[in-house]
Amino acid sequence: MSHMIERPDLGHIQEEINQWALPTTEDRLVKRMKSSMEDIQRFYDAMHPHLATVIDYLNQFKVSDLVGDDLKLSRAALAMCEVDNAVNKWKKPILSTGIDTLRMVKKNGFNDRKVL
């Protein structure tokens, strides 16, 4: 049996984690859209060196069991998916060659037409 992966020490980037550990994909999308590129880059640079370890650490748990600081960390890790294109492809917070992403309203089921 493989040994337990210890929680990485992320105290030095806790402020960045706090800023981006928002509960939903939509929250993190809005955060990215409203942030400056400097703020996005600062978060990315803080998390990037630790991301592989963070994923491996969190992957030891069921998503439904994540609470407290681990839940917060999981949300910050997911926020890396949200800022990835802005940092690595667009070099700006919002893609200028697509529709406003907020026009795509999240559905709650295949037949959901109440959202819009």
Added chain:
Amino acid sequence: MGNITEIPPLGSHELGTEAISAEHYSSQESFELEKEKIFKKTWLMAGREADVAKSGDYVTFFIDALEVSIIITKGQDNKIRAFYNACTHRAAHILNEPCGHTNFMTCGFHGWVFDLEGKLADVPGEELFGDFDKSKLGLKAVSVDIWGGFIFINLDPSPEVSLRDYLAPLNESFDKYLGHEDWTWSYGWRSKFNANWKLLVDAQIEGYHVDQTHRNTIAGAIPGEYAPALVYPDSIGVPARISAYRPEKMMGVQTDVALLSAKHGATSLYTKSENEFTAKDGEGVLNEDHPLWIFDAYLLFPNIVLFIQKGQILVQRTIPVSPSECFWEVDFFHTGTVDSFGQLFNSEQGRIQIRDVLTEDLYTAEGIQMNFNAGVIKDVYINQQEIPIRAYYHRLMKAFNGKDASQ
């Protein structure tokens, strides 16, 4: 036999080379023909069988252009039925939620009650009516059938062809794979566009746009020359398909986030999963023999683009509202559940990548519509890789005139 990694021909000129009239994107006359000859006559994807799994489960489906609302229920006999969502008393909608569960369908206006088979079961104060035969006042039935786990309805009381004949060449293998009980709806989005409904379909059925439209997202992950098209001239309901293949050597930017995601699943279309992922019952559907194959996307006439890959089904639907307005929706189905954080990270990364790619796909439709409405552009030019657009147009003309544009 050619090299196993050879990509099929990008398309052909077998349906002609002439420019196509753009009139049908903007004229009210064409729109009226579409309503009468297509949306009242063809099989339309209206729901997912799993959403009416138990007796009493229902979903509702709305065709905005026709102002038609449909109820789909599963009866006590476990049979799925479809009805117009119209009380036979004074025409109120009976069910107003997208989905739910009820053993009787009760109209909220005066309380007329219909059973799950559509029969009028109870009328409050029945004695207040005069000449009255409850047995003749059941809900009006709509043709319904299931394929691939999807519920299709047809407003034609006697559809010209069965759903299975309509969807040929998509055979029983597709029915089995797509209908597998392991698929569950994961997420989806809905948008409204000031554009003809067919423009949102057009954007998804050719690979010629990939390099330019997606230059800021997936450029290199699926190069345009790796997105060939195929047409089915003999099919009634499946005019064409496109496919997507990876390049032998990934081009473009493969980010660290994408590569970390790829360790934990196969959700993203654009990054090769590190996991050997086996889809159940995919034989005859998935092009698994080709090491570079990613997905096939089928145009299901009139308004569906169905993307099929290992472990993911993606459905894009457009519903017309007026010649220059439509609703567009995309829905994702996956096998298995998201239990571990790695799976969640993979799901999130795939979801965000495709969301961003879709914003690019959706970016052009409203500008195109303006140019058609203004009469600035009257014809469009279609190359061989875009042959699905031509096949779609031919199918449209066939519905209008009883023969395709080449005849």
